[in-house]
Amino acid sequence: MSEHGLEDGLTNYGDRDFSLYLRRSFAQSMGYSRALLKKPVVGIAYTPSAFNNCHRHFPELLEAVRRGVLATGALPMAFPTISLGEVFLSPTSMKYRNLMSIDTEEMIRAQPMDAVVLMGGCDKTVPAQIMGAVSAGRPAVMLVAGPMMTGRHRGERLGACTDCRRFWARYRAGEVAEEEISQVEGQLAVTAGTCAVMGTASTMACIAEALGLILPGTAAIPAVHADRLRAAEATGSAAVALIGSDRTPGRIVNAKSVENALRALLALGGSTNAVIHLTAIAGRAGVKISLAELNRLSDSTPVLRELKPLLHLDCVTASGETLGERLASDGGAYVDRSIIAQRDKPFEPQGGLVALFGNLAPKGAILKRSAADAKLFEHVGRAVVFSSLADLAARIDDPALDVMPDDVLVLQNAGPHSGDYMPEAGYLPIPKKLAQRGVKDMIRISDARMSGTAFGTIVLHITPDAASGGPVGLVRSGDRIRLSVKERRIELMVEEAQLKARAAAAKPAQVKPDRGYAKLYAQEILGADEGCDFGFLRPAAGKP
Ligand code: FES
Numbered sequence: 001m002s003e004h005g006l007e008d009g010l011t012n013y014g015d016r017d018f019s020l021y022l023r024r025s026f027a028q029s030m031g032y033s034r035a036l037l038k039k040p041v042v043g044i045a046y047t048p049s050a051f052n053n054c055h056r057h058f059p060e061l062l063e064a065v066r067r068g069v070l071a072t073g074a075l076p077m078a079f080p081t082i083s084l085g086e087v088f089l090s091p092t093s094m095k096y097r098n099l100m101s102i103d104t105e106e107m108i109r110a111q112p113m114d115a116v117v118l119m120g121g122c123d124k125t126v127p128a129q130i131m132g133a134v135s136a137g138r139p140a141v142m143l144v145a146g147p148m149m150t151g152r153h154r155g156e157r158l159g160a161c162t163d164c165r166r167f168w169a170r171y172r173a174g175e176v177a178e179e180e181i182s183q184v185e186g187q188l189a190v191t192a193g194t195c196a197v198m199g200t201a202s203t204m205a206c207i208a209e210a211l212g213l214i215l216p217g218t219a220a221i222p223a224v225h226a227d228r229l230r231a232a233e234a235t236g237s238a239a240v241a242l243i244g245s246d247r248t249p250g251r252i253v254n255a256k257s258v259e260n261a262l263r264a265l266l267a268l269g270g271s272t273n274a275v276i277h278l279t280a281i282a283g284r285a286g287v288k289i290s291l292a293e294l295n296r297l298s299d300s301t302p303v304l305r306e307l308k309p310l311l312h313l314d315c316v317t318a319s320g321e322t323l324g325e326r327l328a329s330d331g332g333a334y335v336d337r338s339i340i341a342q343r344d345k346p347f348e349p350q351g352g353l354v355a356l357f358g359n360l361a362p363k364g365a366i367l368k369r370s371a372a373d374a375k376l377f378e379h380v381g382r383a384v385v386f387s388s389l390a391d392l393a394a395r396i397d398d399p400a401l402d403v404m405p406d407d408v409l410v411l412q413n414a415g416p417h418s419g420d421y422m423p424e425a426g427y428l429p430i431p432k433k434l435a436q437r438g439v440k441d442m443i444r445i446s447d448a449r450m451s452g453t454a455f456g457t458i459v460l461h462i463t464p465d466a467a468s469g470g471p472v473g474l475v476r477s478g479d480r481i482r483l484s485v486k487e488r489r490i491e492l493m494v495e496e497a498q499l500k501a502r503a504a505a506a507k508p509a510q511v512k513p514d515r516g517y518a519k520l521y522a523q524e525i526l527g528a529d530e531g532c533d534f535g536f537l538r539p540a541a542g543k544p
Contacts, residue, residue: 415465
């Protein structure tokens, strides 16, 4: 792609010269000199929002990106897109990830820019921006927000949001009083930046780096550290260097770089959500992620160890270096062994995530074994079924609920085709009466997602989901369910004929909104095995 600056993609008035004259005239109204308006343009997809605490520092980061662009000889032009602040969106940010990807793709394509910097961070923003940029086809480099700092409570370090859930579980169990939970609330998220733990935002930042879409070494720089500003400046410069190159996200994301990213995800024991997002990103580049392949990689990728021998080192990154060159240049760097385990002494011998299959999940399900209780890995238990999130909320703490510690809690109709849009509800709370008896973990299964910061023996993303007719919708309380992590199985121990009879009697659960974005969503949403992308956003067959 060559550089065109503001001459690129003119507004159509039927007279090219008039269009250019008008654009220059209006651009001059913003106070730019003619000399600057002749420079190549770097667009900056800019996503601050009063509803996004994680992006609070973006104005300062933007200044640094602009500095880098200007110093390297191009004109920086920031433009807004939708921003998705995880905890401010109802019913769940997942409903809007694809909308943000459409906004990002179309605004990159519609406006005159020779390269683009993507500024994202909070959970869905990074995958949405990468999905959009892969489809838009212009050179792009990303700058992530960086993690927030941790807070302190009674001598203990607190990180959002693992400690949000830990303290909330203790509060529910009666171990933490009202006054203390309110003190904790004030210490969980204490600065700008994304959640401090290895949740979805941190995982996606690492995946973006493993794919080669952000500058090397920048995924985990704290949001408020001066190094983050220097990374922003360098990202602006890198965007200028991309102008005229063919290093578009659609080329950088390929089968090999996706495998590298999967390895990184497994080694980190990262968020289960990342499987969905990476599948959607890869899908935009025409690369299919199979859950069977995930298991193969998981078996040969230890948690937290040095990965170089397992990676495709010839993958090119947005900076122009190959991954191999990048790692070689870092050869003698200090490694903190309290964080990064040695190759021959991994934290866990296998990857953090595992895919399960069986009659309950014909197209697969995910379990984060690094966050689960190994005592429950081989288990047969009685199902206690909740037919929806509303049913769960109404009954989970009912003292009359018929539930025992070795039962299997099942949540239905919380998948991508449901009216709840696949929220992070798969971390079903332990029923209060069991929590108060000290029960900390139970097998919980659903077609929902779970926060990357949650933990427990939790089977997620069951596909097909209940609302699209999947067998998880046919489970009834009292059925027996078998989990075998060793065999990668999740099975409903009910006769085939009985399941057929239940399916014949079932009413369709998928909602059919009659207008707006919700209608588009319902018509186009794909299953978790395809990243929950929209069908019409994937590349047409045979096209890149
Ligand atoms: Fe934004 Fe957690 S709320 S990353």
